[in-house]
């Protein structure tokens with residue numbers, strides 16, 4: 521018994537200094553790594569991707585000349601890109617008609633429309649992806665469903681066909697502003713969009729679609745995975761040490777959530793364009 525006790529004592533005496541030394545080694549290695557990533561200068565091998573609305577511009581408004589000047593300055597040091605959910609026309613309305621000159625990468629509709637160095641490099645379409653047969657079944661089903669529900673009012677344009685998605689509005693997209701507000705309230709109480717989405721999910725389960733209820737009067741339908749992570753396939757990772765993303769809707773259900781949480785991307789949540797500028801200055805220019 522005494523022998524075993526002595527053996528354990530000897531073992532402890534031997535291993536404790538060893539493990540302490542190992543821990544010190546680990547801490548030093550960790551410190552060295554941290555120090556290296558902190559001191560590693562930002563360069564063209566750093567890519568920063570930006571959301572548009574709420575990140576580069578105030579919500580639904582145009583970019584300010586100050587923000588434009590800042591991006592120009594930033595681009596002297598690192599590589600930059602934009603990834604917005606809207607189509608390319610809307611993106612240019614917000615960022616300016618010279619938007620392609622401002623970024624190394626420009627992604628509209630989450631990258632379904634992709635430009636690199638001003639050149640269009642890819643264009644995907646919802647219609648091509650699911651095929652004309654399924655698309656028509658989907659459209660016919662939506663029209664039949666809407667013909668059977670009665671709302672306080674209905675207007676026109678119930679389906680908007682976009683490159684990467686269908687946008688479906690039970691009241692119709694060309695309703696007036698006050699009609700839009702009224703529908704939103706009515707929908708909250710009566711779950712018009714929620715019920716329609718549930719019915720579509722059941723009916724079209726085989727198409728592997730994502731349904732996203734956004735805004736006041738409509739919801740989007742698009743293939744799974746066609747969120748902002750879609751644009752990452754156009755980035756040659758051998759050319760970059762780090763890919764950063766800045767966005768304002770990074771919470772679950774927000775349209776920046778998937779790319780923000782992607783493990784190959786360093787995500788940054790921002791509150792407004794001023795915050796984007798402040799975070800970028802700290803990270804890349806100081």
Ligand SMILES: [Mg+2]
Nearest residue numbers: 571573574768
């Ligand atoms: Mg946004």
